[in-house]
Amino acid sequence: MDIKNWLTGQKNKNLLRQLTQVERRPDGQLLAPGPASRRYLDFSSNDYLALSRHPDLMAQSSHFLAQAGCGAGAARLMSGDLAIYHQLEEAVAQLKGQQAALLFGSGYLANAGVIPALAGRNDVIFSDRLNHASIHDGCTLSRAKLLRFLHNDLNHLEELLQKKRGTGTALIVVESLYSMDGDRCPLRELVQLKEKFGCLLMVDEAHATGVFGANGGGISEEERVAERVDLAMGTFGKALGSYGAYVAGSKEMIEFLINRARTFIYSTGLPPAVIGASLAAVSIIREQPQLRQDLFSRVDFFKQALAEKGLTKLGPSQIVPVMIGPSSRALRIAQSLRDQGIFATAVRPPTVPEGTARLRLSITRHLSPAALEQAAELVASALETG
Ligand SMILES: *Cc1c(COP(=O)(O)O)cnc(C)c1O
Secondary structure, three states, rough: OOHHHHHHHHHHHHOOOOOOEEOOOOOOEEEEEOOEEEEEOOOOOOOOOOOOHHHHHHHHHHHHHHOOOOOOEEEOOOOOOOHHHHHHHHHHHHHHOEEEEEEEOOOHHHHHHHHHOOOOOOEEEEEEEEOOHHHHHHHHHHHOEEEEEEEOOHHHHHHHHHHHHOOOOOEEEEEOOOOOOOOOOHHHHHHHHHHHHEEEEEEEEEOOOOOOOOOOOOOOHHHOOOOHOOEEEEEOOOOOOOOEEOOOHHHHHHHHHHHHHHHHHOOOOOOOHHHHHHHHHHHHHHHHHHHHHHHHHHHHHHHHHHHHHOOOOOOOOOOOEEEEEEEHHHHHHHHHHOOOOOEEEEEOOOOOOOOEEEEEEEEOOOOOOHHHHHHHHHHHHHHOOO
16 A cells, blocks of 8 residues: 555545544533644533543552552453452442453453354354444454444344344344444344344443443343343443453353453453552442433533424434535534634544544533533534635
């Protein structure tokens, strides 16, 4: 591949990705450094509950840092298996209504490790078309036959199951809340289908953990199907304000993953400070349901403000997609908003399907009603002129 040509090509197609340096202030606003320094309201972070700056997370993080140092020193199967990992795994298993849990370095590593541990050459994976790249990469690494079903389409999935279930392991993988569309999977029906066809079901709750369920256990808790999900995956880096990921399941499943998931086996344990923050976050989401109510009152307020300006079909969650279509227009609108102090991402292919570029607005507890009102107006006018 000619690198220079490729870069020029991406640029011409409005698909070149670029880093934008920022400083995140304690109130969640962004500060872009440099001579043109200015503040932005951040509509692109996943710190939904504003826990990343919560004093309990910071205190427990500092405490673990002081106690255990900066690094784990080794992979857990070597000499790196600290007691604090087990403490967090027990808390997560309880939160998820599962027997056991296992930590991974990140959500990407969890998906890239768990899927190949379960499915191999003679197996088949049924994966929602809109699943996150890390799920897709896990499927590719597994070398299993990959069948992608139309997004949230149970009929299509059932048709594929009927024709292609085969006799090996069959794994169905979905997200409970889709990161780019903000819509939910039909989890109860998926559980019924996986039981009917004798499959394993893996549910990625990256964006739902902490946000849904009476205890923040996610959509599997809210839908009361937690114990029927074989692999409940989620991350600490979004609503939980920390970093890392988990997979929860039966004792046997977790023992299996300890032996088989290469991204677990061959990778250093998470830093103690990160475990401290995650442990504090898990207690907070269980003990403070008002954080979720507070988030959703902001979400409702924002959608109401957009609806008054004629924008509807904004989905059922804290992730608000505003459909635009062509990548060039999405970029133009995101840039115009940026110029007016709103930091929101234009999500373009290949992250989303061709022709469905969009503005992804994520609502967090950092955003005040006044900020939300102002943003709704700016978004509506940028759409009119952009
Ligand atoms: C963010 C995300 C991941 C990756 O998690 P990281 O901890 O950021 O690596 C995996 N799956 C989904 C659905 C995500 O949104």
